[in-house]
Amino acid sequence: MNKIAIVSAIASIASLVVIVVLTRQRKIREQYALIWLAMGFLILVFSLFKRLLDLTARLFGIYYAPSLLIVLGIFFGLVLGIHLTVVISRLAENNKRLIQEIGLLKNRVEHLEKSRLPEASGDSPGDRCARGPCADADRSRVVIEGGG
Amino acid sequence: MISHDDWRGKPPPTCSLTGLMKVLIIIPVHNEAESIGPLIRDLKREGQSDLLVVNDGSTDATEEVVRRSGVSYISLPINLGIGGAVQTGFRYARENHYDMAVQVDGDGQHDPSYIEDLIRPLPQDQADVVIGSRFVQKTGFQSRFHRRMGIRFLQFVSHLLAGRPITDSTSGFRSYNSKAITFLADNYAVDFPEPEAIISMLKKGFRILEVPVVMRNREAGRSSISGWKSIYYLYKVVISMVIEALRSPHE
Numbered sequence: 090m091n092k093i094a095i096v097s098a099i100a101s102i103a104s105l106v107v108i109v110v111l112t113r114q115r116k117i118r119e120q121y122a123l124i125w126l127a128m129g130f131l132i133l134v135f136s137l138f139k140r141l142l143d144l145t146a147r148l149f150g151i152y153y154a155p156s157l158l159i160v161l162g163i164f165f166g167l168v169l170g171i172h173l174t175v176v177i178s179r180l181a182e183n184n185k186r187l188i189q190e191i192g193l194l195k196n197r198v199e200h201l202e203k204s205r206l207p208e209a210s211g212d213s214p215g216d217r218c219a220r221g222p223c224a225d226a227d228r229s230r231v232v233i234e235g236g237g
Numbered sequence: 238m239i240s241h242d243d244w245r246g247k248p249p250p251t252c253s254l255t256g257l258m259k260v261l262i263i264i265p266v267h268n269e270a271e272s273i274g275p276l277i278r279d280l281k282r283e284g285q286s287d288l289l290v291v292n293d294g295s296t297d298a299t300e301e302v303v304r305r306s307g308v309s310y311i312s313l314p315i316n317l318g319i320g321g322a323v324q325t326g327f328r329y330a331r332e333n334h335y336d337m338a339v340q341v342d343g344d345g346q347h348d349p350s351y352i353e354d355l356i357r358p359l360p361q362d363q364a365d366v367v368i369g370s371r372f373v374q375k376t377g378f379q380s381r382f383h384r385r386m387g388i389r390f391l392q393f394v395s396h397l398l399a400g401r402p403i404t405d406s407t408s409g410f411r412s413y414n415s416k417a418i419t420f421l422a423d424n425y426a427v428d429f430p431e432p433e434a435i436i437s438m439l440k441k442g443f444r445i446l447e448v449p450v451v452m453r454n455r456e457a458g459r460s461s462i463s464g465w466k467s468i469y470y471l472y473k474v475v476i477s478m479v480i481e482a483l484r485s486p487h488e
Contacts, residue, residue: 185317185427189325192291192311193332200309 097136097158105129124172128165132158258336258360262352263326264290265319266343270298273343277306280341283349289329290343293322319409320430327413327422336360339412347410351450355412358446365443367412368435369450370405387471391432394475398482399439404447406432417443432474436481 108129112122135142135158146154262285266273273290280288288308292300294316303310311325323340330338337359341347351369358364372388388407395406409431413421420441426433439445 185321188313188315188317189321189328192313192325193329196309196311196329 091139093155094136094139098133101129101133101136105133121176124169128169131161135161259334260285260287260337260339260356261326261330261333261335262288263323263330263338263340264288264343265293265322265326265340266290266295266299266303267293267316267319267322268295268297268299269343269345270295270302272345273299274302274306276341276343276345276349277303277308279349280352283352285349285352287335289326291322291325293317293319318428320425321427323409323430324422324425327418327425330418331415331422334415335418336415337412338418340409342409346452346454348451348453351410351448352412354448354450355410358448359412359414363444364446365414365417366438366445368403368405368408368445368447369410369452370408370447371450371452372404373447373449384467387467390471391474394478395432395435398436398478401439403435403445406435408450408452410450410452426477429470429474429477433477433481436478437484440481440484 105126108117108122108125111117112119117125135145139154142157143154146152146157149157149160151157151160262280264273264276264280277288277290290303290308290310292303292310292312294313300310300312311329313322313325317325319342326340327338337356339352339355341349341352347369355367355369358367372392388405391406392402392404396402411431417438420438420443421434424437435445
């Protein structure tokens with residue numbers, strides 16, 4: 090075992106420990122830790138078994154074996170980046186839904202509050218129903234809920 | 238709230254227009270404190286009683302102006318983009334069982350007197366979506382040269398992808414029936430949604446009709462799309478139209 094193998098083995102073990110600790114502290118969700126753990130394990134295996142690295146490099150037609158590690162690193166970076174974009178897009182969609190829902194709920198609450206107040210000022214629900222079928226549904230619904 | 242006394246004694250004007258069908262006017266606004274007041278006045282004068290202003294995280298006095306005007310409004314706590322605001326309106330329309338919805342932009346470009354033309358084909362079941370187009374008859378505010386080139390290019394792309402010509406695919410002045418409202422309440426892009434919505438709706442089999450309208454120049458404020466942003470706009474819109482065209486209609 091040469092020096093670089095020891096150094097990279099230690100580095101990958103250290104990063105694995107960091108991931109596990111962060112997951113244990115619930116700073117990373119398990120589902121997102123999986124991809125990091127897989128990456129750490131792979132690097133650890135390659136640094137411990139140099140022959141495996143040489144063999145795999147030759148399989149891909151790479152003459153200088155350590156450059157396989159660089160290729161792998163870039164590949165994982167890309168996969169991780171795409172994965173995070175997917176996660177962010179999902180969060181953004183959820184976020185949009187929540188913002189819209191809050192707006193709709195605020196509107197409803199204001200209607201409900203208003204429908205309580207006018208009763209005191211003599212605007213009875215019967216008066217509103219006289220407005221006929223064209224009075225918008227929201228208003229009539231509020232009347233039903235407010236009166237009930 | 239709409240003043241009760243305005244209504245008393247006479248039926249709401251929408252009754253005479255489309256029978257018992259309920260029409261919601263969706264007005265997305267973002268920092269339009271100056272133009273929203275006159276617009277609400279014009280809409281009420283046109284006999285539109287069900288107005289819903291969707292305030293998309295304005296930082297100026299817009300919310301205060303709308304509140305004082307008494308019309309229904311939804312205030313989004315965070316700015317979503319015009320598509321997100323209009324979609325909130327679709328959700329409101331769906332929840333409250335409206336038969337039709339009309340989008341009227343809050344900057345005053347859309348002349349309320351055309352709303353009647355815009356919703357007339359819907360109860361007659363001639364279309365599911367009606368787009369108010371500036372280019373069916375070339376009248377009124379036609380925007381500047383480079384913008385016209387962009388619109389021409391979008392016409393070409395949407396013709397290519399949709400398989401039929403849509404003259405004004407960027408126009409947001411549109412009316413929808415309840416079927417279209419239900420679909421768009423769940424499927425509408427956050428920013429620059431108009432051109433890709435055409436593709437997605439055509440793919441779903443919705444019938445789109447264009448009617449001529451005249452648009453006015455902005456009463457106040459500036460277009461949200463200018464300079465570098467217009468390049469981003471074109472890029473984003475074209476890509477999302479292509480992706481929409483690639484999507485399976487069953488999704």
